[in-house]
Amino acid sequence: MKKIISLIACLVIFTSCSDDSSSENNPLSGSITATIDGQNWRSDIAIGAVQSANFNGLNGSVLQILGTASNGTTLAVNIPLQNLATGTYTFSGFDAEGNLSYNTMDDSFSSDETGGSFTLTISSYNSTNGTISGTFSGTLVGFDSPTQMAVTNGSFNNITIISQQLYSNGNISLKLNNGTVFNMDADSSDNLFLMIQQVDEANKIVIYGNNANVGSNFGVYSIMIPKNATVGSHTIDGNNYDAGFNNNSNIDYTTTGGSINITSHNGNTIVGTFNFTATGNSQTMTISQGNFSITHN
Structure with a gap:
């Protein structure tokens, strides 16, 4: 662990x-x-x-x-x-x-x-x-x-x-650049899995989508939302709402724009969509058609 x-x-x-x-x-x-x-x-x-x-x-x-x-x-x-x-x-x-x-x-x-x-x-x-x-x-x-x-x-x-709590449920899907949409969930047998990190004192939840398959989509994709996220579209501001990308290279990617749209928050279940760009060393990664649905503790 x-x-x-x-x-x-x-x-x-x-x-x-x-x-x-x-x-x-x-x-x-x-x-x-x-x-x-x-x-x-x-x-x-x-x-x-x-x-x-x-x-x-x-x-x-x-x-x-x-x-x-x-x-x-x-x-x-x-x-x-x-x-x-x-x-x-x-x-x-x-x-x-x-x-x-x-x-x-x-x-x-x-x-x-x-x-x-x-x-x-x-x-x-x-x-x-x-x-x-x-x-x-x-x-x-x-x-x-x-x-x-x-x-x-x-x-x-x-x-x-x-x-902090670490757990997994629900799913997150997205498309990187001009590739195809792929899905990550609680099942890690296909090297595509989701992990949730929750810090109640900070009112934060981070959803990590992990693609461990070697190839163009390899990497960790993350979005951060408040535990009490409200329905509506929220600009990624690096504060209450944030996102990130890391493919374990020597390039340090910085999120340069995007939004997270909370479509429903019923009980502990949060559903939404997202898109963002991450730039490093003159390379821009575009994450689009993002969808997620998770249940927090």
Whole structure:
């Protein structure tokens, strides 16, 4: 489960909380620092999330502590939530229950690859007000190559914890550029599947359509809507309504326009249509004929 969670985009966490950056109770007031491969690293934004997953036969909860820096790199700690308390935890090697990962535009490094290791000390954990602090270190191994990277002097302080849910139901369909319409739903056997990420504290729902089949339509397509989305057409503004595209290339696509039309919101079931464009390195991806129907928790 942690491998799926660690790959999930941070659209909900960072866009939903940045709106309140001027608030005295700013949930992003915590910080993460570390020495990564001999270089000092510091987060611009940091937050924690309890992620509960019920997806594709996976059930359970983990705590993810996540930071992003101004250069776009991210550092993430994933640890099982069960019996979480102050103390020191060590995780080693492939498929360990907890992991430390570092992601750049070019490669991803993780402690749960062969030869990797990760030690975490939780110095304070306040489940009442939802904050956590501690230290960490580890040896990370590259995903694309067996290159090792040392992480030392890691520290996270006063990280606010929110709750996230991951689940799947309903369907999402769309067309990329001049291709044909394809559908993604809760069945992942065809490598076309849908995943829903919900953060109640932020009133956000992100619907991810995943096309894992190698080809022109390969990628992750996402739309973000408020949990209390209202019927009508809404311009994609990067705030209440947003969308994104990522095909795991070295191109960082930015959404440049589009809209999400909520056609019905009855009970917990939301139905709508969408279209948007995403541009990167002078390439424009056009997502059209988008349709979705999901039931939120």
